[in-house]
Amino acid sequence: MNMTSPDAKGTLYVVATPIGNLRDITLRALDILKSVDVVAAEDTRTTSGLLKHYGISVRLVSLHQHNEREKSEAVLAYLGDGKQVALVSDAGTPAISDPGSHLVASARNAGFDVLPIPGPSAAITALSASGMSENGFLFCGFLPAKSAARKKALESLKILPQALVFFEAPHRIMDLAGDLSDILGAERTVVFARELTKLYETIHACRLGEAGQWLSSQQRGEFVVIVEGAHSVKQEGISEEAKRVLEILLPDLPLAQAVKLAARISGENRNSLYELALEWRGPP
Numbered sequence: 001m002n003m004t005s006p007d008a009k010g011t012l013y014v015v016a017t018p019i020g021n022l023r024d025i026t027l028r029a030l031d032i033l034k035s036v037d038v039v040a041a042e043d044t045r046t047t048s049g050l051l052k053h054y055g056i057s058v059r060l061v062s063l064h065q066h067n068e069r070e071k072s073e074a075v076l077a078y079l080g081d082g083k084q085v086a087l088v089s090d091a092g093t094p095a096i097s098d099p100g101s102h103l104v105a106s107a108r109n110a111g112f113d114v115l116p117i118p119g120p121s122a123a124i125t126a127l128s129a130s131g132m133s134e135n136g137f138l139f140c141g142f143l144p145a146k147s148a149a150r151k152k153a154l155e156s157l158k159i160l161p162q163a164l165v166f167f168e169a170p171h172r173i174m175d176l177a178g179d180l181s182d183i184l185g186a187e188r189t190v191v192f193a194r195e196l197t198k199l200y201e202t203i204h205a206c207r208l209g210e211a212g213q214w215l216s217s218q219q220r221g222e223f224v225v226i227v228e229g230a231h232s233v234k235q236e237g238i239s240e241e242a243k244r245v246l247e248i249l250l251p252d253l254p255l256a257q258a259v260k261l262a263a264r265i266s267g268e269n270r271n272s273l274y275e276l277a278l279e280w281r282g283p284p
């Protein structure tokens with residue numbers, strides 16, 4: 001236990017823990033978990049397993065989706081007594097589609113220091129291996145469980161150029177894939193990142209229209225789903241070959257020359273390529 005002076009202020013540490021492979025914990029996270037007075041955990045049994053693995057013995061209190069508001073008060077009382085508290089969830093980064101946001105806001109509003117201890121998060125882990133992060137991304141978390149509400153949410157995401165990152169429960173992954181294809185279009189590329197950092201880790205890319213078939217050949221598991229962003233209207237109708245040629249030439253040639261050559265090589269309309277090149281280059 002920490003020795004704290006009577007007027008010392010408690011700090012809330014928001015500690016990321018592994019999303020599968022227990023070795024994906026940082027040295028700093030271990031230091032913090034060893035040194036705090038209390039760990040507020042989403043599920044104390046899950047966190048006990050992690051702490052036991054690392055030979056850490058510390059007081060655990062539960063703080064989950066259904067008791068976060070009342071338990072936040074208890075955590076604030078610990079902080080007020082000058083105690084150091086770590087917040088952890090079952091896996092990954094607390095408060096990211098996990099409990100913790102209310103506690104963090106309350107602790108901050110009450111004037112306590114809140115320090116993040118970074119580490120794994122399923123969304124970023126999946127994104128890093130998706131090859132789809134170039135145009136930025138939008139983290140959508142879990143969509144509504146009911147199809148009508150899910151489709152409505154997807155309608156509002158349909159025209160965004162950023163990659164869309166979703167979490168989904170194992171038993172709803174097939175339904176999500178169906179709605180993604182219906183609303184965003186069967187041609188878009190999707191990446192399924194399944195069981196990341198675990199034994200049956202699988203990262204699979206296909207068209208949304210092919211997703212149902214692929215998923216039906218898979219065992220269940222935890223999934224992050226990443227869908228490529230909407231193509232701009234300017235790109236529609238331009239052949240992949242022409243885009244590829246333009247993409248190669250643009251960095252090395254003046255824009256007009258790159259467009260002229262790309263049009264000549266690919267047979268694509270020069271004006272369309274010019275518009276696209278201007279869009280790719282962005283504002284001067």
Ligand code: SAM
Nearest residue numbers: 092093096098121122167168195196222223224
């Ligand atoms: N806060 C966590 C984080 O930062 O990773 C996410 C918690 S959220 C309740 C759980 C969801 O994250 C799962 O339904 C799944 O979509 C995704 N997830 C968590 N671990 C995963 C893993 N090892 N592989 C793939 N997806 C995972």
